[in-house]
Amino acid sequence: MDRWISRLLFLAACSSTAVLAAIALFIFKEGVPIMARSGLGHFLFGTTWAPLDGQFGILPFIVGSLAVTAGALALGVPLGVACAFYLAEFAPRQWVGVLKPAIELLAGIPSVVYGFMGVMWLAPLIRNHLGGPGLSILAASCVLAIMILPTIVGVSVDSIQAISRRYKEGALALGATDWQALWRVQWPAARSGILAGVILGMGRAVGETMAVIMVSGNATQIPDSLLDSARTLTANIAIEMGYAVGAHRQALFATGVVLFFFIMILNTIALRVARRRF
Numbered sequence: 001m002d003r004w005i006s007r008l009l010f011l012a013a014c015s016s017t018a019v020l021a022a023i024a025l026f027i028f029k030e031g032v033p034i035m036a037r038s039g040l041g042h043f044l045f046g047t048t049w050a051p052l053d054g055q056f057g058i059l060p061f062i063v064g065s066l067a068v069t070a071g072a073l074a075l076g077v078p079l080g081v082a083c084a085f086y087l088a089e090f091a092p093r094q095w096v097g098v099l100k101p102a103i104e105l106l107a108g109i110p111s112v113v114y115g116f117m118g119v120m121w122l123a124p125l126i127r128n129h130l131g132g133p134g135l136s137i138l139a140a141s142c143v144l145a146i147m148i149l150p151t152i153v154g155v156s157v158d159s160i161q162a163i164s165r166r167y168k169e170g171a172l173a174l175g176a177t178d179w180q181a182l183w184r185v186q187w188p189a190a191r192s193g194i195l196a197g198v199i200l201g202m203g204r205a206v207g208e209t210m211a212v213i214m215v216s217g218n219a220t221q222i223p224d225s226l227l228d229s230a231r232t233l234t235a236n237i238a239i240e241m242g243y244a245v246g247a248h249r250q251a252l253f254a255t256g257v258v259l260f261f262f263i264m265i266l267n268t269i270a271l272r273v274a275r276r277r278f
Contacts, residue, residue: 027260031253043254049220051240051248058255060222064137064230065262067223068212071141072148072205077198079145080152084194085182087153088160100157107150115214118143123215132227135217141226143211148201155200159193160186199270206263209234233259 035043038056046057083103087096118139127134167189171181187194217229218239231239237252237259244252 024260027253027256030250031255031257034247034250035254035257037247038251043251044258047222049236051244051251054247056247056251056254058233058236058258060220061231061233061236061255062258062262063222064216065206065232065234065259067137067226067230068140068144068216068232069202069205069266071137071226072144073198073202075141076145076148076152076201076205080149080197080201081156081194083149083153084156084160085186088157089178089182089186100153103153104150106146111147111208111211112214114143114147115211118211118215126227130227132225133217133229135215135229136227137216137223137230138226140212140216140230140232143215144205144208147208147211148204151201151204152194152197155197156190156194159190159197162193163189195270199267202266202270203263206259206266207234209238213238233262 034056043056043058044062045059046055047059048055048057049060083099087100091099119135122139122142123134123136125134126132126136126139130138163186167185168181171185172178176184212232213235216231216235218231218235219229220231220236223230233255237255240248241252
């Protein structure tokens with residue numbers, strides 16, 4: 001009986017890998033031919049996206065994805081980690097009972113609602129006070145920063161609370177302040193778990209589509225500043241897949257191939273940083 005249960009659990013564990021392999025095989029089968037015909041360099045570094053003319057340069061979308069993801073992490077990670085340390089170490093218990101469920105509730109709000117709020121409130125605010133069209137990289141970064149907060153805060157709080165209390169008590173007994181104990185003892189001990197939450201949040205930021213479509217402006221050009229409109233890789237696929245045919249459709253699948261490697265590279269970099277000793 002134990003042997004059969006072990007085999008069943010093994011098959012369940014392998015199912016996710018099999019699904020991932022099937023998805024990757026399908027995307028590569030559809031997307032690689034157009035990359036081979038157009039040339040990998042032209043496809044990745046071309047700046048013109050004109051499917052009707054047979055030009056499939058996705059560099060503006062790569063730059064847009066990088067800019068939006070970097071902006072979301074720059075805004076969301078410090079806020080999320082700070083919230084996690086406050087909830088885990090400093091907040092009164094009654095505040096934790098209110099704030100933690102409220103932050104977790106953000107994960108249940110549909111992305112289209114975030115996009116609608118960005119269009120109605122955030123974009124006009126940016127346009128009136130900072131300039132530009134309003135629908136921009138900055139607007140998309142702010143919206144995504146809020147959307148990744150539940151992931152970062154939830155994982156980080158669990159990582160901090162998993163640390164033995166003896167670490168902090170020992171630091172305080174040696175004369176350290178609460179801040180010194182947090183920075184010198186608790187942060188290094190919980191760093192791997194916190195960075196795992198950041199990686200998950202980064203994956204959410206890279207893969208988000210609907211909210212980004214609504215607030216980024218979707219300009220098919222390389223942005224010059226945070227106030228410029230941009231289009232991400234996921235937004236390009238979602239916008240044009242409904243009517244794409246032939247080479248155009250293959251180019252969108254090739255964009256999915258690039259996005260596949262894009263996420264793998266970002267995760268690899270993040271994991272290397274997580275394992276690095278500071």
